[in-house]
Amino acid sequence: MKDLLAGPVLPAARGLLGCEISAGGVTVRITEVEAYAGTAGDPASHAHRGRTPRNAIMFGPAGFLYVYFTYGMHWCANVVTGVEGEASAVLLRAGQVVSGLDLAIARRRSTVERDLARGPARLCQALGIDGTAYGADLLAPDAPVRLRLPSTPVLESRIAAGPRVGVTGAHDLEWRFWIADDPTVSVYRRHVPRKRAQ
DNA sequence: GTTGCGATCGTA
DNA sequence: ACGATCGCAACC
Numbered sequence: 001m002k003d004l005l006a007g008p009v010l011p012a013a014r015g016l017l018g019c020e021i022s023a024g025g026v027t028v029r030i031t032e033v034e035a036y037a038g039t040a041g042d043p044a045s046h047a048h049r050g051r052t053p054r055n056a057i058m059f060g061p062a063g064f065l066y067v068y069f070t071y072g073m074h075w076c077a078n079v080v081t082g083v084e085g086e087a088s089a090v091l092l093r094a095g096q097v098v099s100g101l102d103l104a105i106a107r108r109r110s111t112v113e114r115d116l117a118r119g120p121a122r123l124c125q126a127l128g129i130d131g132t133a134y135g136a137d138l139l140a141p142d143a144p145v146r147l148r149l150p151s152t153p154v155l156e157s158r159i160a161a162g163p164r165v166g167v168t169g170a171h172d173l174e175w176r177f178w179i180a181d182d183p184t185v186s187v188y189r190r191h192v193p194r195k196r197a198q
Numbered sequence: 199g200t201t202g203c204g205a206t207c208g209t210a
Numbered sequence: 211a212c213g214a215t216c217g218c219a220a221c222c
Contacts, residue, residue, distance in 0.1 A: 049219080049220095052218080052219070053218090054217085054218065054219090068217095068218095069216080069217065069218090070216095070217085070218095071214080071215070071216080072214070072215030072216035072217075073214070073215055073216080192211075192212090
């Protein structure tokens with residue numbers, strides 16, 4: 001797991017599919033991710049413009065949790081990857097709740113099992129992840145958020161790829177990965193600008 | 199100090 | 211298609 005995360009971000013993103021993340025008494029099997037290449041010419045990355053207090057954890061070693069607050073109400077979770085200073089990360093976009101179903105339902109409005117962690121903010125809500133989980137060591141056995149390899153790995157032939165969701169540019173990069181035909185993969189929404197161009 | 203807007207979601 | 215809602219970071 002450590003070797004996977006410390007390597008290049010695209011294989012790390014693919015390898016995170018099928019992994020299980022546990023927090024707040026809930027475990028989610030990851031079914032959809034997106035790769036972000038830190039400072040290395042990826043304008044969509046939060047680390048693209050350099051180190052700030054918010055993204056500081058991204059510049060450290062792999063295997064730590066980067067969580068950020070967005071749209072005034074949502075938290076999203078990333079796994080830091082690569083070597084120190086690279087600041088690459090993988091956004092956890094969706095998953096399937098495999099244990100702690102009651103807790104996940106209690107935290108979410110929806111009782112539709114498929115939708116409990118279907119989307120990056122929903123996934124965090126189901127797991128109870130917020131700013132207090134920032135910087136958690138995902139590989140430490142006593143950490144508040146834990147990550148472990150799948151019991152049955154996802155076959156490469158079952159992995160689909162496409163453009164990342166919600167980013168304004170870099171639509172030529174197919175850095176979103178998901179498990180083909182999995183019902184918990186988030187529904188694609190076209191990104192609409194807040195104000196229309198005149 | 200001020201401002202524009204975002205790796206989203208639920209509802210219409 | 212739109213509003214909620216606020217912290218971050220860019221700019222003055």
